[in-house]
Amino acid sequence: MHVAIPRHDPAISRRELDMTLSRQEERARQKCAVRLEELDSLRGLAALCVVFYHFKLLLNEDALTGMASILDRGPLRLFTAGHEAVILFFILSGFVLSIPAIRARAQAYPVFVTRRIFRIYFPYIVALALAVSGAATLHTYVPGNAWFHRTWSHPVEWHLVLAHGLFIGQYDTAEFNTAFWSIVVEMRISLVFPALCAFALWLKPAKSLGFAMVLSLGSYLLLHGVPQRHFILAGTTHYAGMFVVGIYLARQQRQMSQLYTSFSRPAKIAVAILCVILFVYSGHFFHALMLKRGGTSFILQSDWLTSLGGAGLILFSLNSESCRRMLLLRPVRFLGQLSYSMYLLHGTVLFALMHLLCGHLTLIAILPLYLVTVMVSSAIFYRFIERPSMEWGRRISDRLPQFTADPLHALLGPAGVVSE
Numbered sequence: 210m211h212v213a214i215p216r217h218d219p220a221i222s223r224r225e226l227d228m229t230l231s232r233q234e235e236r237a238r239q240k241c242a243v244r245l246e247e248l249d250s251l252r253g254l255a256a257l258c259v260v261f262y263h264f265k266l267l268l269n270e271d272a273l274t275g276m277a278s279i280l281d282r283g284p285l286r287l288f289t290a291g292h293e294a295v296i297l298f299f300i301l302s303g304f305v306l307s308i309p310a311i312r313a314r315a316q317a318y319p320v321f322v323t324r325r326i327f328r329i330y331f332p333y334i335v336a337l338a339l340a341v342s343g344a345a346t347l348h349t350y351v352p353g354n355a356w357f358h359r360t361w362s363h364p365v366e367w368h369l370v371l372a373h374g375l376f377i378g379q380y381d382t383a384e385f386n387t388a389f390w391s392i393v394v395e396m397r398i399s400l401v402f403p404a405l406c407a408f409a410l411w412l413k414p415a416k417s418l419g420f421a422m423v424l425s426l427g428s429y430l431l432l433h434g435v436p437q438r439h440f441i442l443a444g445t446t447h448y449a450g451m452f453v454v455g456i457y458l459a460r461q462q463r464q465m466s467q468l469y470t471s472f473s474r475p476a477k478i479a480v481a482i483l484c485v486i487l488f489v490y491s492g493h494f495f496h497a498l499m500l501k502r503g504g505t506s507f508i509l510q511s512d513w514l515t516s517l518g519g520a521g522l523i524l525f526s527l528n529s530e531s532c533r534r535m536l537l538l539r540p541v542r543f544l545g546q547l548s549y550s551m552y553l554l555h556g557t558v559l560f561a562l563m564h565l566l567c568g569h570l571t572l573i574a575i576l577p578l579y580l581v582t583v584m585v586s587s588a589i590f591y592r593f594i595e596r597p598s599m600e601w602g603r604r605i606s607d608r609l610p611q612f613t614a615d616p617l618h619a620l621l622g623p624a625g626v627v628s629e
Contacts, residue, residue: 245305245527246536246537246542246545247526247527247532247533247536247537248301248304248305248523248526248527249542249545249546249548250526250536250537250541250542250544250545251297251301251522251523251526251536251545252297252298252301252545252548253541253542253543253544253545253546253547253548253551254541254544254545255294255295255297255298255301255548256294256544256547256548256549256551256552257288257544257551258287258288258289258290258291258293258294259291259294259295259388259551259552259555260551260555260580260583261288261289261291262289262290262291262292262294263291263387263388263555263556263559264559264572264576264579265280265289265291266354266356266357267353267354267356267357267559267563267572268280268354268572281493282493286489286490286493287485287489290488290489290492292492292515293488293489293492293515293518293519295391296451296512296515296516296519297488297515297519297522298391298395299391299394299395299398299448299451299452299455300451300452300454300455300458300516300519300520300523301455301523302395302398302452302455303402303406303451303452303453303454303455303456303458303459304455304456304458304459304523305455305459306399306402306406306452306455307406307409307410307455307456307459307460308459310403310406310407310410311410311459311460315403315406315407316403316611317609317610317611318403319606319609319610320606320609320610320611321402321403322399322400323602323605323606323609324599324602324603324606325396325399325400325402326602327598327599327601327602327603327605328598328599328602329392329395329396329399329549330396331594331598331601332549332550332553332590332594332595332598333389333392333396333553334374335590335594336386336553336554336557336590337370337373337374337385337386337389339554339557340385340386340389340556340557341365341370341373341385343361343385343557343560343561343564344360344361344365344384344385345364345365347361347560347561347564347565348361348362348363348364348365349564351563351564351567351568352567352568353563353567356387357563359381359383359384359387360383360384360385360386360387360556360560361384361385361560361564362384369381369384369385370385373385373389376393376396376397386553386556386557386560387556388552388553388555388556389556392553394444394445394448397445398445398448398449398452401449402452405449405452405453405456406456408420409421409453409456409457410456410460414457414460414461417453417456417457418453418454418457420450420453421450421451421453421454421457422450422513423450424446424447424449424450424453425446425447425450425509425512425513427446427447428444428445428446428447428450428509429447429509431446444509447509447512451512451516454516454520458520458523458524462527465524465527465528466527466528468524469524469525469528469529470528477525477529480521481521481525481529483518483521484517484518484520484521484522484524484525485518485521485522486518487514487515487517487518487521488515488518488519488521488522489518491511491514491515491518492511492512492514492515494511495510495511495514546591547584547587547588547591549591549595550586550587550588550590550591550594550595551583551584551587553590554583554586554587554590555583555587558579558582558583558586559579559583562575562578562579562582563575566578
């Protein structure tokens, strides 16, 4: 019996093999150092909240004293806190994106931007094409409330498609997909995030929170001088403040763990309940106040209470063994993996089903079909669009210089990286 002895390919030199293995080990080390699967799962649960939230908004405005009121005021609001989930997205983005800089491994700006473009923008463009196709095909009148008629309500205007594709100026971000507004905010902030992060890390931790509040105050002042339709444009600096909150939490991970450890079991339970209440209900109470007094500034104020609750959720996600076990369950991790695809597609799925099935099925009958379609389409989108796009981004960025000092570090010297 002859045993085949494997031979090395003579075309590959030992040096090339060592370099290839070294690059693979470095990439794996970075991935292990930065990747926090608990936070991925938390993002997945937040995305699911947005999926339920937009379905809840289909309820007739006359039904606010019925089912919608129960969903807004009862414990089920935990599953329909859509705007609050988006605030958590922004905090998580600031948290995760700042970790390399905190660990003195900040990516060069071309590398960072290239990866963000392939991570966020290219999947968004494909999702935009699907939404525009749906709007062009299914824009006939369907009975619904004012929120429903903001999307797919009239024939496609191609200048609006161009604005969506290039993020040009101020435009109706709900025309094709009601969830796209936060992608606009995320991408705009991503382009300046390295400088934003560097400045926040240069400040002492407490002062970085003050900086976040100053950004929010800037939006507050702008919103008193611009029309309501410019809310997203004027509100971008406010949401940048949420990114800074995430940066603060990332640099204070050790202190957060020590604080959590110092709590007694009853104190942990009490703090967890308080954080959930702040995260889930503060927006609803301020929204009711806004309806009475008018204006949009109350949304910005409530977001700070929401962010406080969101910070607590991150604290427990990373330090509570019970929370970690739940977040690392395979189905929850699967939600985390699909979170961005779910967020991009669920609005298109919802409006397509409503235009196709309204009058044939009740809302209750459409709900399970909506959930199944969102999950299946998101899994397909992730497999064939989102994951390949991320891989392309890594391949292209791997050819660029990988690491650099933070922008402000280059100006302020070695003492300006992280001030504790």
